[in-house]
Amino acid sequence: MNRNAIYRFLFCLLVVPLYALTQPVNLMPMPQQLTWGEGTFRLTSEFTIAVEGEAAPRLYHAATRALRRLSGRTGLFFAQDFITQESKSDTSQLQIICERPATVALGEDESYSLTVDAKSILLACKSDLGGLRGLETMLQLLQSDEAGYFFPEVIIEDAPRFPWRGLLIDVCRHWLPLEVIKRNLDGMAAVKMNVFHWHLTEDQGFRIESKVFPRLHELGSDGFYFTQAQVREIIDYAGDRGIRVIPEFDMPGHATSWFVGHPELASAPGPYTIERRWGVKDPVMDPTKEYTYEFLDKFLGEMAQLFPDEYMHIGGDENNGVHWNANAGIQKYMKEHNIPDNHALQAYFNNRILNILTKYGKKMVGWDEILHDEMPTDIVIQSWRGPEFLVRSARKGYMGILSNGYYIDLIQPAEFHYLNDPVPSDSALTDVEKSRILGGEATSWAELVTPETVDSRIWPRTACIAERLWSPVEVRDVEDMYRRLDAISFQLEELGLTHIKNYDMMLRRLTGNRDIGALKVFVDVLEPVKKYQRHRQGITYTQYSPMTRVVDAARPESMTARQFNQAVARFLMDGNAKDAAIIMRWFKIWQDNHAELLSIIKASPILWEMESLSQDLADLAGTGLEATALLQAGKKAEQSWLENAKIVIAGAGKPRGQTELMVVAGVEQLIMALAEK
Ligand code: ACM
Numbered sequence: 001m002n003r004n005a006i007y008r009f010l011f012c013l014l015v016v017p018l019y020a021l022t023q024p025v026n027l028m029p030m031p032q033q034l035t036w037g038e039g040t041f042r043l044t045s046e047f048t049i050a051v052e053g054e055a056a057p058r059l060y061h062a063a064t065r066a067l068r069r070l071s072g073r074t075g076l077f078f079a080q081d082f083i084t085q086e087s088k089s090d091t092s093q094l095q096i097i098c099e100r101p102a103t104v105a106l107g108e109d110e111s112y113s114l115t116v117d118a119k120s121i122l123l124a125c126k127s128d129l130g131g132l133r134g135l136e137t138m139l140q141l142l143q144s145d146e147a148g149y150f151f152p153e154v155i156i157e158d159a160p161r162f163p164w165r166g167l168l169i170d171v172c173r174h175w176l177p178l179e180v181i182k183r184n185l186d187g188m189a190a191v192k193m194n195v196f197h198w199h200l201t202e203d204q205g206f207r208i209e210s211k212v213f214p215r216l217h218e219l220g221s222d223g224f225y226f227t228q229a230q231v232r233e234i235i236d237y238a239g240d241r242g243i244r245v246i247p248e249f250d251m252p253g254h255a256t257s258w259f260v261g262h263p264e265l266a267s268a269p270g271p272y273t274i275e276r277r278w279g280v281k282d283p284v285m286d287p288t289k290e291y292t293y294e295f296l297d298k299f300l301g302e303m304a305q306l307f308p309d310e311y312m313h314i315g316g317d318e319n320n321g322v323h324w325n326a327n328a329g330i331q332k333y334m335k336e337h338n339i340p341d342n343h344a345l346q347a348y349f350n351n352r353i354l355n356i357l358t359k360y361g362k363k364m365v366g367w368d369e370i371l372h373d374e375m376p377t378d379i380v381i382q383s384w385r386g387p388e389f390l391v392r393s394a395r396k397g398y399m400g401i402l403s404n405g406y407y408i409d410l411i412q413p414a415e416f417h418y419l420n421d422p423v424p425s426d427s428a429l430t431d432v433e434k435s436r437i438l439g440g441e442a443t444s445w446a447e448l449v450t451p452e453t454v455d456s457r458i459w460p461r462t463a464c465i466a467e468r469l470w471s472p473v474e475v476r477d478v479e480d481m482y483r484r485l486d487a488i489s490f491q492l493e494e495l496g497l498t499h500i501k502n503y504d505m506m507l508r509r510l511t512g513n514r515d516i517g518a519l520k521v522f523v524d525v526l527e528p529v530k531k532y533q534r535h536r537q538g539i540t541y542t543q544y545s546p547m548t549r550v551v552d553a554a555r556p557e558s559m560t561a562r563q564f565n566q567a568v569a570r571f572l573m574d575g576n577a578k579d580a581a582i583i584m585r586w587f588k589i590w591q592d593n594h595a596e597l598l599s600i601i602k603a604s605p606i607l608w609e610m611e612s613l614s615q616d617l618a619d620l621a622g623t624g625l626e627a628t629a630l631l632q633a634g635k636k637a638e639q640s641w642l643e644n645a646k647i648v649i650a651g652a653g654k655p656r657g658q659t660e661l662m663v664v665a666g667v668e669q670l671i672m673a674l675a676e677k
Contacts, residue, residue: 026487027140029192029467030475037153039118041093043070043142048080050092051131056101058240059128060084063096066135069494073142074149094121094138102127104239105310106438110194111159114138116151129242133158133192140491162422162439164401165469166195166246167462169454172202172257173278173446174543175224179496180451182237186495187459189241191466191488196238197313197441199248200226203256203275203283204543208247212302213295215261220274231306239308246365247307249300250315252285252349259283265292267323267330276542278447278535282322287349288333297356304360311380314353317367319346347372354379371398380438390422394433402440406465408457409445411528411556414485415478417442418464425473439469448534450547452506456499456555460489486559506553512604518597519607521589522614525561526554526659534658550610551658560586561662568666571628572673580632583624583666590621590663613656620652620667627670637674645671 025034047070049063063083071078080087089095102108112125112134121138125131137158141151167188169176185196200208206220209227217225226234238245255265256275263270267286275281286292304312321342324330330345339345351374354364364370365380368389377397383390384403393400405420422440423429429437442465444458464481493500507516507523528534528551535541564586571579594614601607601614623645630637637645649671653664 029470031158040150050089055098164439166441168197170446219261220257248313253319565666594618
């Protein structure tokens with residue numbers, strides 16, 4: 001044995017077992033229990049799958065899709081094409097053993113166990129939903145090395161923490177067609193989410209065909225609505241992925257689009273047109289007319305036939321009461337019936353609607369405004385205004401789901417959503433009260449998204465909310481979450497999601513098909529302004545405003561800025577030269593970028609609004625370079641230099657084009673450290 005071979009042999013002896021014990025876990029959500037083995041299961045074209053036991057067709061479909069995804073990633077030509085009940089089981093390397101077909105309903109068993117050894121993979125589940133969840137785990141386990149593709153040996157026992165793990169998609173403020181919904185359902189399934197909350201009616205659009213009242217969609221949608229055949233297609237598609245579909249028909253407020261064709265439902269005479277702007281509007285249904293309930297009985301009866309899930313969402317949010325207050329008939333009705341205020345009037349309305357839903361075998365879900373002592377406790381309260389509403393409803397005996405803190409349209413970092421727990425470990429609720437909290441939902445409100453940008457506002461951040469709702473409460477290591485989120489984000493692309501690829505495409509359009517390199521360096525450290533600031537900076541967005549500017553291309557969370565700011569923090573902690581080199585390298589890139597970007601900006605009028613911010617990034621980088629050099633040399637800064645640096649920081653901190661430079665914070669830290677010297 002020559003010396004190299006000896007070293008290689010020693011390396012294998014020492015390092016390989018170590019490696020086997022510290023697999024990079026790229027699972028999201030993290031399973032309940034996981035024990036790594038030391039070997040690997042090698043994936044070859046011989047790989048086949050068989051399903052044993054009793055399963056709904058969806059498990060065969062899911063197994064077939066898993067096979068296609070493995071084939072797509074690896075380029076392996078598997079002999080097996082479709083997995084059916086006829087697929088041979090004795091020789092199959094992946095055996096799926098399922099006890100019974102599932103019903104896609106609240107509380108269905110989704111547990112599974114997955115055992116990978118060197119020769120075979122066993123996926124066992126009670127219901128086929130567990131099989132679906134386990135297949136997604138298996139797909140996330142795939143790795144590669146010099147010998148090819150493999151699954152690491154592992155034993156996983158897994159089940160969700162919460163039974164309700166949802167994503168709301170608003171298709172009203174901006175129309176989002178069938179293919180957008182389908183690819184997002186695939187994304188949800190990949191991270192084990194199981195409720196698609198379909199926000200179908202709004203001030204800005206009535207997005208579902210009604211055969212009973214066709215004027216609703218014909219006049220309320222600009223022609224952008226889902227036919228009932230498409231709705232069935234979505235329900236089937238979701239069901240095939242173990243996802244419940246809960247439609248929301250928002251009432252009595254947020255209902256302007258209903259009144260375009262049916263002004264007689266409203267509390268003020270109209271006429272009405274589709275609302276093009278955002279916010280809380282005055283139009284509201286008239287809860288004092290019997291006609292309203294006759295109409296809603298027929299409409300909800302039609303919808304109850306269409307949607308199989310036991311739950312139906314009636315909205316109930318943000319009724320400002322303006323038209324109720326102004327309507328003499330409604331005021332008289334309230335007096336005659338001892339209804340003290342608008343909240344009580346809405347509770348009266350909700351109870352009438354509840355009777356209708358109950359008649360059609362449905363249970364009610366609504367936003368936290370429906371919480372009222374006049375409401376029975378067998379309804380589900382969705383808390384959006386604050387976690388205290390979830391606590392309050394659980395204490396009063398209601399079931400609840402959390403959305404406050406999961407508003408992904410507010411463009412907050414993944415970390416913020418990730419640490420937001422429906423039942424935090426320090427919760428003061430009793431065990432019985434805790435058990436009423438069913439889970440949560442991320443909400444993709446659509447004021448500022450289009451089919452082109454919506455995926456990037458949903459993914460990858462929604463994956464960390466999915467983990468919060470599935471994984472044990474103790475799983476909350478933020479750094480590890482970000483590491484895994486990056487891996488999962490990339491995998492989500494294979495489902496057709498556009499959150500990564502549309503970035504380059506949008507930048508290309510912004511440059512008019514010039515080189516996007518310099519623009520990317522710049523936009524990589526930008527984020528859209530947070531919360532609802534985008535509506536408060538001098539631009540009035542409407543339903544048909546362009547969503548193609550830099551702010552729309554910029555990602556909700558800049559990973560470059562995060563890494564840069566972290567390197568600054570480490571450098572300030574221990575003066576590490578490696579971190580200094582990282583931040584100096586970034587400063588040089590940003591300093592040089594402006595000259596190159598400027599020629600692109602000059603040639604692309606859509607980019608003009610960003611010129612001064614690009615200049616500010618270069619100035620910021622120059623200041624940062626000087627600050628780092630001073631700190632490294634252990635020198636002090638002149639007072640006049642510090643004054644100037646503060647001016648640069650303040651300038652760079654001002655949003656432009658509704659975006660913010662996310663690296664200002666790191667440079668500010670450097671300046672503060674110098675100022676303290
Ligand atoms: C809501 O965000 N108005 C439920």
